[in-house]
Amino acid sequence: MSYDVAAIRSRFPALRAGIAHFDGPGGSQVPDAVAGAVAGALTSPLANRGTITGGERAADAIVHGARAAMADLLGADPRGVVFGRSMTALTFDLARTLAAGWGPGDEIVVTRLDHDANIRPWVIAAEAAGATVRWLDLDPDTAELDDIGPLLSERTRLVAVTGASNLVGTRPDVPAIAAAVHAAGALLMVDGVHLTAHEPVDVRAMGADFYACSPYKFLGPHCGVLAADPALLETLHPAKLLPATDAVPERFELGTLPYELLAGTTAAVEFLAGLDTAATGDRRVRLVTSMTAVSAHERPLRERIEAHLATLPGVTVRSRASTRTPTLLVTVEGREPGEVYRYLAERRIAAPASSFYALECSRRLGLGDGGALRIGLSCYTDDGDVDRLLEALSALVGN
Template sequence: MTSMGQALDVAAVRAHFPALRAGFAHFDGPGGSQTPEVVGRAVHDAMVAPMANRASVTEAERNAETIVRDARRAMGDLVGADPGGVVFGRSMTQLTFDLARTLAGSWGPGDEVVVTRLDHDANVRPWVIAAERAGVTVRWIDFDPATSELVTDELGSVLGERTRLVAVTGASNLLGTRPDLPLIADRVHAAGALLFVDGVHLTAHAAIDQPALGPDFFACSPYKFFGPHCGVLTARPELLETLRPDKLAPSSNDVPERFELGTLPYELLAGTSAAVDFIAGLLGSDGDRRERLVASMQAVERHEDALRDRLEHALAALPGVTLHSRAARRTPTLLITFADRAADEAYRFLASLGVNAPAGSFYAYEAARRLELPDGGLRIGLAPYTDDNDIDRLLDGLGRFTRG
């Protein structure tokens, strides 16, 4: 069995990413990671192999069926979910809008949904729009700008017998804050409501165990963890069986197929499986895939946290820099601003040095407004392939910028 305390060999990890050979230091992972060669090869191989709609007669049909089956199993292993409850879509945003419309069909005046000001807008606006159309009340949970912590104490005042759903992030894509999901799930379920978790940012930085975390629905995006651009929604198959989404008359009514509109992008699902297998192999090949995934992501978390700690100490010494990412539990994603210069200037200055750290609010619309930073800040995102040399280059650039 893989050692749960084994260190990540970052140089070996980096060797798998052709993009890194261009010489840039990438701190833009929260918007989408770089891609290992094995994932690109899997996409290519799927596209040039015999392929047709899923069935079992021809080789082309069987190839498609195998890709879909394998991708459901891979994502089930990654997040600890039943493969029979793995739904694929164009993006997390699309899947959330589709699910919101479906669930809202059973909502009515007097019902309530709960969203937070910490979330990416993809886990806010779909619920707000669906609630407004159904005449449902929207309640909000705030976060503390001084600590960047979600104010979970507000759950008691917003949850009630008419609460139908609570939507919360697994980790803020702007600040890195990781709310206490098991605590939230316990309170939401005690109120008789469903919990939807946006796991897009969290899945790239931590081992996910959906049953232990407690969400009824968990959404993520493979392109944040080395895979292609698509979205994934996971839920218990028996819960999905109770829902009736809009679909074409002749399309399958099976779960999870009833939630997947049109023909699936087989090449992207092949790439998704390859990305999961790549993560599973970061520490070696001992143990089953789920065990290896957990061990790999624990090693990733240790590596990223060590770099984050070094970076935070150095940022504290830079004049005029404010670090807004302050939660006790957080991903290695740091939002900073500057006393007398715009974050966009820093973004462009660093880019001129080959250091990619973008500026903006990154669709965390409510969070940026709550921070009174409508234009956001400079977001520094660490990844498994980030090394000390990258940190050196970033800090050198920021030092030059602040001395400006």
């Protein structure tokens, strides 16, 4: 493995401002190559997709390039990669489409671990169809999900679960959940927004029927991606404009795609593939190698933070799952989360406090709607950032 974090950091213009960023779970910083790709698309001839003019061909090439890039990142079929405004918007659209075939007696399962974007669209769609919503709980002491088995039956139509919690980092055993869900004859929707930034992803191996993520969480622009087997997408018929194509995946993409953002998404995937400079092979192989290196880089930094926080009086880490991303949810006795957030911000350390839309999880952990301080590591986090964070927190509690 060859992972040079100093060289990686040099490619992020925002890091020159001197802020220690632990806010990656809410949106990563962006490398120069991504900004350049967005600008390049916007300043080159561009038009609606087609085959006649140079602008039309450029737009078409951008879309196909972005589908291929995301397929490589996720281990998916590019013919099943759908782009949209956000993961939330794509999930709402998918939920409405699937729910058209639901009715009374049908059941869907959502979890108390998930971001609300993988809960509320399904709850709203199920209620509108007269279907029943069943909840998979979590243990507040370990932040681990309960066994899904007792909630499944021949009436189950869909299960929605996160690949990794954006609040506490818990990584459920998705392949095991997928096996149980498919044995019941149901579909599995995986929210991969938080997971994709930290680990190699293979949607086929994990058993996800639908996998959604957001490029802005892994160094790219603000848009959303849904990956599925194109054969499955062929069976679904979303509402669309009459002149719009009925081809898959385009039938799921409402309106004109943001070509400049898709160009930036491809650039982000290319950048990720080169994080381990020793990686060789095709882009998919280099992505797996590089994302494995990201995980190996982030893990000891997370362990160092955890070890230090364990020595600080009144500091409690709520992220305790046996398998998790480098994301720590922290409370400080006698201090409101927002107070700690502002204290760190004054020292040019970005570590926000909230429930971060994981409202059910925050409530289940006893933190109410306000949540707690979240410390999130990214591929560009280094020991200097960690030094600053730990020194500031030590000073805060007087240790």
